[in-house]
Amino acid sequence: MIRKTAGLAxxxxxxxxxxxxGGAPCHAQIDIHMxxxxxxxxxxxxxxxGKSSEGKPLYRRFCIGCHGPSGDGAGENAMWFDPTMGFExxxxxxxxxxKCRSTPTGTLPTDDDLxxxxxxxxxxxxxxxxxxxxxxxxxxxxxxxxTFSARWQTDKxxxxxxxPTETPATIESILHGRELFQKMECWKCHGPEGRGDGPSAxxxxxxxxxxxxPYDFTTxxxxxxxxxxxxxxxIFMTGLDGTPMPSFADNIKPEEGWDLVHFLxxxxxxxxxxxxxxxxxxxxxxxxxxxxIGPEQAPGT
Amino acid sequence: xxxxxxCVLAAAVVLVGCKxxxxxxxxxxxxxxxxxxxxTGTPPKMKPIDMSKEPTCAKEHNPPETVQTVVTGPGNALExxxxxxxxxxxASPTPSQPVRFDQKGCMYTPHVxxxxxxxxLQIFTDDPFAxxxxxxxxxxxxxxxxxxxxxxxxxxxxxxxxxIPVKCNIHPWMHGYFAVLKTSYYSVTDNNGxxxxxxxxxxxxxxxxWQEQYNFQSQDVTxxxxxxxxxxxxxxxxxxxx
Numbered sequence: 001m002i003r004k005t006a007g008l009a010x011x012x013x014x015x016x017x018x019x020x021x022g023g024a025p026c027h028a029q030i031d032i033h034m035x036x037x038x039x040x041x042x043x044x045x046x047x048x049x050g051k052s053s054e055g056k057p058l059y060r061r062f063c064i065g066c067h068g069p070s071g072d073g074a075g076e077n078a079m080w081f082d083p084t085m086g087f088e089x090x091x092x093x094x095x096x097x098x099k100c101r102s103t104p105t106g107t108l109p110t111d112d113d114l115x116x117x118x119x120x121x122x123x124x125x126x127x128x129x130x131x132x133x134x135x136x137x138x139x140x141x142x143x144x145x146x147t148f149s150a151r152w153q154t155d156k157x158x159x160x161x162x163x164p165t166e167t168p169a170t171i172e173s174i175l176h177g178r179e180l181f182q183k184m185e186c187w188k189c190h191g192p193e194g195r196g197d198g199p200s201a202x203x204x205x206x207x208x209x210x211x212x213x214p215y216d217f218t219t220x221x222x223x224x225x226x227x228x229x230x231x232x233x234x235i236f237m238t239g240l241d242g243t244p245m246p247s248f249a250d251n252i253k254p255e256e257g258w259d260l261v262h263f264l265x266x267x268x269x270x271x272x273x274x275x276x277x278x279x280x281x282x283x284x285x286x287x288x289x290x291x292x293i294g295p296e297q298a299p300g301t
Numbered sequence: 302x303x304x305x306x307x308c309v310l311a312a313a314v315v316l317v318g319c320k321x322x323x324x325x326x327x328x329x330x331x332x333x334x335x336x337x338x339x340x341t342g343t344p345p346k347m348k349p350i351d352m353s354k355e356p357t358c359a360k361e362h363n364p365p366e367t368v369q370t371v372v373t374g375p376g377n378a379l380e381x382x383x384x385x386x387x388x389x390x391x392a393s394p395t396p397s398q399p400v401r402f403d404q405k406g407c408m409y410t411p412h413v414x415x416x417x418x419x420x421x422l423q424i425f426t427d428d429p430f431a432x433x434x435x436x437x438x439x440x441x442x443x444x445x446x447x448x449x450x451x452x453x454x455x456x457x458x459x460x461x462x463x464x465i466p467v468k469c470n471i472h473p474w475m476h477g478y479f480a481v482l483k484t485s486y487y488s489v490t491d492n493n494g495x496x497x498x499x500x501x502x503x504x505x506x507x508x509x510x511w512q513e514q515y516n517f518q519s520q521d522v523t524x525x526x527x528x529x530x531x532x533x534x535x536x537x538x539x540x541x542x543x
Contacts, residue, residue, distance in 0.1 A: 097443045155442065184449055185431040188471050201353045201460030203473040207437050239445045244470030246433035246447040250455065295356075 006276045032060060035070040036147035037094070043111040043143040048135055050111075055144025058137055066090040066126065071148030083125060083210035088125045096151030097207065099240040100225035105247035107158025108151060114142045116226070123222040161237050164254045166229060169262040169275050171282045179264025180256060182293050184248060189214040192293040194267030207242045214244075217267035329391045329500025332524035333432055336532040338384065338494045338510055339377040347371060350474045357429065358407035358472075369412045369476070370514050370542060378494030379512060379536060381413045383464075383480045386486035386498065387519060388507035395419045399456075402479075404432050404448070409467070409477035413513070415487045416479065418462055424448070424455040431471065436479060438465040445470075446542035464511060466529045510534040516543060 034056065043050035059067075067076035071093035081087040091098070100117045106116040109117075118138055121129035129139060146152040167173055181187060189204060191197040193216035206212045213221070225231050225240070238255050239247030252260065265275035283290070347367040352359040372380040387413075399421035403410040405428065416422055423432055431449040440461045448455060459465065459481040471474035480487070486495035498508070502522050507520040515536045522530050 095439070096442070105446060106442040108442075151442070154383045182446060185471065188431070200473070204470055205473070207435075207443060240445075241443055241445060244433065244435065244445070246435065246445040246470075248447050251447055251449055251452055 003037070022207050026165075027218035032064065032069050034060065034064075037150050038147045040152050041143045041146040041152060043115070043139050043146070044117045045111050045135070045139045045142065050136070050139030050141070050143035052140070052143040052147050055137075055140035055142070058133070058141050059144050062130070062133070063141070066245075067093060070094065071145070077126075083206075083212065084180075086124070086213055088122075088206070088212065089208065089210055090127070092208065093145050093148035095207075095242070096149035096155075097242040101158070101238050101241065101244060102234060103158025103238060104161060104249060104280075105239040105241055108155050110160060111139075111142050111158045114145060115139065118142065120226060124224070145167070161234065162254070163230060163233055166233075166261075167255055167258045169265070169278065171254040171278055173259045173262045174266060174275055174279050175263075175282075176259070176292070177259035178290070180252060180260050181263055182263065182291075184251065187293050189244065190217065194218060204244045206244070212243055217264060219268050220268050220270035229258075229261050229265075232264060233257045236260055312348075330500055330524070332503060333529040334498040334501065334506070334508055334522050334532050335529055336384070336496060336534065338379045338490045338496065338512075338534045338536070340373065340379050340536045340538040341377070342538040344371050344373050344538045345540050345542050351525065352472075355472055356406050357432065358363040358384055361406040362408075366408060368474070371421050371512075371538065372412075372492075374492035376493070376523065378490070378492065380490055380492050380494065380534075381411075381513070382490040382494070382534070383413060383482075383495070383511045384417055384496040384498065384534070385415070385480075385482050385509055385511075386484045386501075386506050387509035389505050390486055391502055391504070393417065396485065397421065399423045401425060402468075403427055404434075404475070405505070407472050407475060409475055411477075411489070413478045413480055415489055416459070416481055417485055418481055418483055419456040419458050419460055422459070422479070424457070424458050426450070426452060426454075426485055427493040432469045432475070433471055434465045434467065435470055436465050438463055441465065441481070448479055464466075464513070466513075471510060473528040480511070510536075512536055514538075 019043050041052040064075055065077045066075040066112050067073055067090045073090040073092035075090060083089060089196045096108060098109045101113050103109055115138055118130045119142060121127050132277065153228050188196050189198045196214040196216035198214065201214050204212050204214060223231060225235055237247060237249045262275050264278040265273040269276065342489060347370065349365040349367050352362060369381065395417055400414060400416040402414050402422065402424045402526050404426040415452050426432055426448050429450045431447060433445060434455060435445040437443060440463045441459050446455055459479065462483045463481050465479040465481060467477050467479055486498045486501065488498055490496045503525050505521060507519050507522045508522050509517055511517050515538065518534050518536065520532055520534050
C-alpha cells in the first residue's frame with residue numbers, strides 16, 4: 001500500500017517536472033510576491049459576497065501599479081505622483097485608514113464605503129472610477145484590500161452615523177451655516193470664500209507627511225467622497241481620516257450639519273446653485289449687514 | 302548655596318510629580334529606580350516657533366517658544382524622555398483616574414504625556430479659537446476631531462501600547478506625544494533630566510528610556526527589597542534632525 005502511494009507520488013512529480021520543463025517558457029509570468037497580513041477575507045455588499053482569493057488576481061491586474069504588491073501605496077507608479085503639485089500619493093492599505101466613510105472618525109469603513117469609493121474614483125487624483133468592472137469584481141477587490149491590514153481582523157467596521165432628514169435650504173439655514181463656517185473656523189483652511197486659501201492652507205500635510213490641499217469650493221469640481229448633500233453632510237460628521245479634515249460630530253448638532261451643507265453650496269459660485277441664488281437675493285436687500293468671514297477684529301483695531 | 306537650594310527644589314518637584322503618577326495604582330513594593338538622562342555631542346538648535354498666523358498666541362509667547370523635539374537642561378540634561386519598566390513589571394491594574402492633556406496658547410501641555418493602556422485620557426482646550434486634535438498612531442486607530450473654543454473635553458483612551466505623535470493641522474507647530482504604556486511604572490524627565498520609578502517589588506527589570514528623536518535605550522536593573530538603584534541613560538545626539 002505504502003509502496004503504491006509512493007509510486008503514485010513519484011509519477012505525479014515526474015509529470016510535474018515534465019510540465020514545468022515544457023510549459024514554463026510558454027506561460028512565463030512575472031511572479032510578483034504580494035505581501036498580505038491576514039488570511040482570506042470576505043466582503044458583503046448588498047447581495048454580493050466578495051472573496052479575497054478572487055480579488056487577488058484582479059488587484060494584480062488593475063491596482064498593483066499604484067498601490068503596490070504590499071498594498072502600502074508604493075507601487076512602481078507612485079514615485080510619479082508629486083504631492084507638492086497637488087497629486088496625492090496612492091492610499092496605503094496597510095494603515096487601515098480611509099477618507100470616505102459612513103462611520104465615525106477612528107473606525108474602519110463599511111464594505112459599502114470601500115465599494116462606493118472604488119466605484120466613484122477620486123476626483124483630482126490618479127484614482128479612476130472602477131465602474132467598468134462588474135459589481136462582483138469590485139466586491140472581490142474590497143475583500144482583498146482588507147488582507148493588507150491586521151486592523152480588519154482586530155477591529156469591526158464602525159456603525160454608520162445617523163443622518164437626519166434634510167431640512168429645507170432656507171435663507172435662515174444658509175445664514176446659520178455661514179455662522180458655523182466662521183465659528184468652527186472652516187475658513188482657516190478653506191478660506192473666507194471657500195477658495196482653499198485660508199491662513200493654514202499652505203502648511204497642511206496628510207498623515208504620512210505629504211502636502212495636501214484643502215478643497216476649493218469655487219471650482220465646482222466633484223467632491224472626493226460623493227456629490228450629493230448626504231455625502232457632504234457625512235464628511236462634516238465623520239471627517240476625512242488620514243487628512244487634516246477633522247470630524248465635527250462632537251461640536252455641531254445633527255440638524256446644524258444641514259445648515260453647513262446649504263451654506264457650502266453657496267460657495268460653489270461656478271455652479272450657480274439654488275442656495276447661491278437664495279443667498280444673493282437676500283444679500284441684495286441686506287447690504288453691509290453681514291460681518292466678513294475671517295479673523296475676529298479685536299475691539300478698537 | 303543657591304545651587305544646592307535649586308537641587309533640593311528640583312528633587313522635591315520630582316518627588317511630588319512621581320507621587321501623583323504612582324498614586325493611581327498603590328505601590329506593590331518599596332524599591333526605587335532613579336537616575337538622569339543626559340546627552341553627549343552637540344544637540345540640534347531648536348528653532349523659535351513663528352505663531353504669526355494666530356496673533357493671540359504670537360502675543361502670548363514673547364520671546365517665542367521653541368520647537369520641543371530635543372529639549373535640553375543644565376548639565377547636558379535631556380527633558381521629555383519617557384523612562385519606564387518595559388520588562389519584568391508587576392501587573393498594573395488600569396487606573397480609572399484620567400490623565401489630562403491641555404491646549405493653551407497654541408502649545409500642548411505637557412509636550413509628552415505618559416499614560417497606561419486603556420486609562421481615560423481627557424483633552425482640554427483653553428484657547429479662544431478652534432483646534433483639531435489629530436493623533437497619528439500606527440497600531441491604534443487614527444482619528445481627527447475638531448475642538449472649537451469652549452468645547453467640552455474630548456474623552457478617549459488608547460488600547461495598545463504605542464508612542465503616538467499628536468498634532469494640530471490648523472496650527473502645524475503644535476506637536477506632542479501620547480506615551481501609551483503597559484506599565485504604571487513610568488516617569489518623564491524634567492529639565493534636569495531626572496526621573497524616578499517608585500514602589501517596585503523585588504525583581505529583575507528592564508528599564509527603557511524613549512526620546513522622540515533618539516528612540517530607545519534599555520538597561521537591566523535588579524531590585525532586592527527596600528533599596529534605591531541608580532540607572533542613568535546617555536543619548537548620543539547630532540546637531541541635525543533627521
